[in-house]
Amino acid sequence: MTDISTPTHPEPVSTILSYPTRGPWGDPGYSGNMSGYVLETLIKWRSQLGLPTNFVYDPMAGSGTTHQYCRSVGIGSICTDFHNTRGGYSAAELKVGSEIRSSNDFINNFDILNFESATHVKRLILKATEGKGADLIMFHPPYWNMISYNSDARDFSQGPYSLYLRRMQKALQWLGTLLSERGMIALLLGDLRRKGQSRTYFLTDDTTSESTIQYARLEKVVRFIKIQHMTQSKGEIDGLGLRMLHEYITVMQRPNRVASTTIPKGLVIE
Numbered sequence: 353m354t355d356i357s358t359p360t361h362p363e364p365v366s367t368i369l370s371y372p373t374r375g376p377w378g379d380p381g382y383s384g385n386m387s388g389y390v391l392e393t394l395i396k397w398r399s400q401l402g403l404p405t406n407f408v409y410d411p412m413a414g415s416g417t418t419h420q421y422c423r424s425v426g427i428g429s430i431c432t433d434f435h436n437t438r439g440g441y442s443a444a445e446l447k448v449g450s451e452i453r454s455s456n457d458f459i460n461n462f463d464i465l466n467f468e469s470a471t472h473v474k475r476l477i478l479k480a481t482e483g484k485g486a487d488l489i490m491f492h493p494p495y496w497n498m499i500s501y502n503s504d505a506r507d508f509s510q511g512p513y514s515l516y517l518r519r520m521q522k523a524l525q526w527l528g529t530l531l532s533e534r535g536m537i538a539l540l541l542g543d544l545r546r547k548g549q550s551r552t553y554f555l556t557d558d559t560t561s562e563s564t565i566q567y568a569r570l571e572k573v574v575r576f577i578k579i580q581h582m583t584q585s586k587g588e589i590d591g592l593g594l595r596m597l598h599e600y601i602t603v604m605q606r607p608n609r610v611a612s613t614t615i616p617k618g619l620v621i622e
């Protein structure tokens with residue numbers, strides 16, 4: 353097990369993240385899977401700020417990268433997803449037996465905007481954290497309809513862009529209520545530009561606009577640029593004759609939280 357209480361980065365974490373290999377967590381065959389190193393970096397960065405990460409929630413956990421990463425380093429987590437392929441138990445089961453079964457649960461058939469399921473998951477998170485809430489929420493939604501995850505209309509990859517933006521706003525608002533005192537939401541998203549088209553959908557800009565952030569009662573802390581190494585579209589030239597090989601991680605928190613954090617001596621943050 354990795355000791356996450358001791359920062360192992362010799363240097364402060366950079367705002368440009370690049371992981372040429374994705375690591376052993378999750379399923380590389382699952383469309384849109386992320387690298388577990390994202391979590392490693394975010395947790396180390398928080399640790400450098402003096403912020404422990406004892407509990408992680410991933411509401412759209414896909415192939416289970418967060419689930420497996422957290423298990424491998426001994427951090428408590430709950431992961432949910434609309435998909436039903438990862439084992440675990442279903443959101444419907446939550447309604448009958450709402451006891452948390454282990455500190456690393458994966459809940460399938462879960463719609464983030466279903467009030468009843470969301471309420472159950474919130475209860476589980478509060479129970480698992482003795483009422484404190486999640487220290488880190490790894491939020492990696494569909495990049496609108498870049499990949500169709502499910503033909504069900506509740507899936508975020510379905511419907512018009514305006515609906516996607518409204519759903520993201522609601523989701524962020526709910527996620528904000530699950531955070532611990534110094535908790536953070538890390539939103540991983542890329543822009544969308546189709547082959548043969550010049551229009552760019554600035555998903556990160558649009559889902560984290562000032563009005564959305566205020567609506568969700570959050571504030572933006574920092575944005576990381578993440579280099580994409582293993583995307584399906586790697587090598588494809590988009591409608592502007594470019595290869596889009598980056599995405600963003602936008603970190604949000606409840607207002608004025610990091611400001612009161614003690615920065616460890618010797619760590620220069622510019």
Ligand SMILES: C[S@@+](CC[C@H](N)C(=O)[O-])C[C@H]1O[C@@H](n2cnc3c(N)ncnc32)[C@H](O)[C@@H]1O
Nearest residue numbers: 384385386412414415417434463464494507508
């Ligand atoms: C980009 S993938 C996440 C990939 C994941 N980070 C991994 O490493 O495998 C987005 C996920 O959002 C899920 N999703 C879409 N709409 C949802 C909804 N309404 N509620 C919960 N999950 C949803 C999809 O099933 C998909 O697995």
